Amino acid sequence: MNGDFLALLAKQSLGPVPALIPSSYEPLQATTVFAFHCAEGVIIAGDHRATSGNVIFSDQTEKILELDAHSLLAIAGVPAVAFEMARTLQTSFEFYRRSQLQSMSLAAKLRALSKLLRDNVPATIQGIGLVAPLFAGVEMNDPQGKPMIFFYDPLGAQFEAAKYAGSGSGSGSIKSVLHFLDTWGNPKPREMNLSDAIVLANRLLMTAAEFDSATGGVAPDRDKFATIRFLSRNGIEDISGPRQKALWQKEVSNE
């Protein structure tokens, strides 16, 4: 009994089976997600759009997924693969915690995601299963542990982001603005309180949508805001649409 849920699935022949896809297939893509440190923790956010080529497949996609009480996954890439990765990780983390009577370490969670990405390399190389996720988590076994952001390349390499990270087609614009603000901003994103960070996240998505058609923007006049989660040692907080609207009206519209 080593708490390895993937080994348990393999034992029961329930592992994912790679499908044969015709070469002309144009996979669904989900963009854009990003994360940055603010004064109180980590903000992780994304738009709601999934595209297939130049077709908008959905504008209601949930890309920020809660893996456990202190881990978040932001998905960019092919949703079919990314959602399955998230579901596998969710079950793996809970299975380990319940069977071993202790939480999995942050390092082990990061490696678990890395392994799923490596296992997905054949689909990535075929161009039908590319996933480049962001991961945010806290090492709760360390009393001093703080929220951390990690980003991955599609082959499974993992990197820590000291200030911010982004993934998906609209992330270039977002990372440029975050770099600018972190270098010359006052306050810098990492110095912002939660309210200011929430408003910034929406402004970043509006900026990305201006230059990338695959990024679904934010439309405050239509009550359309980003998906935002806030991670701290106290756990995960879902920043609801109405809360984002109230902050937007207060900070931007001056209503």
Place this chain on the structure above:
Amino acid sequence: MNEDPYRWLEAIQNRREYIRDQLKGGSPVFAVSRPEGILLMGVGIGRSKVFEIYDSQGMAALGHPVDIEKIRQSVIEAAHVEGFTRSHHDVTLRRLISFALSPMLKNSFEQIFSPPLIVESIFAEVGTDEQSDKLVRVNYDGNFFFENRKVLCAYGNYDKEKEAENYLRDILQPTTTIEETATHCLTAISKIIANDSTKPVEVSAYGHPALENRRLECALLDRKRPGRVKYVELDLGKNA
């Protein structure tokens, strides 16, 4: 021996006596359905009696630690495979007990040339209200029954179990808090199981006879807890 039914029956009877003898000296565990959720309680050495199984399911058991661990792992595995391949809504106590745990216990009990599993256990599943809570008593031989009178005790001595359950049903009121419920369970251990006439005392009181240098293990399947995971460990007492 299987070809000789009388010897087989004798072997089974010997096995029952052996298991009951091994269970003597164990301390009882309780599951009590309350308006807040289901309280699971036992007295052990810390994470040795009361466990989380899945989002809404928990268990409490007494017996040999290795055997408790074996059935715990087995049910956790079955629950997670079911939750992963179907949905967390499809993980139910009725199916886990009927199709995963009970056959395993029965097989183990009746395989007379291998050692039996020495475990008496209670499983609980919290619902939206007390009426939809599920409490299941599972015996070492795989036999099980669902209890709908909101209190279950596992001890191995069935008369004492019924006595403790009736004591708790009489004393628990709708306004009784979770901490008071745990206190009443401890009192039931002292008064009924250990034949000790000690008056009820607070759970956190140092030196409660029922604790016997061990610690209180409590968990609540909290029906009001937001999110999927309802199991919360409670720190109601301290080391005696």
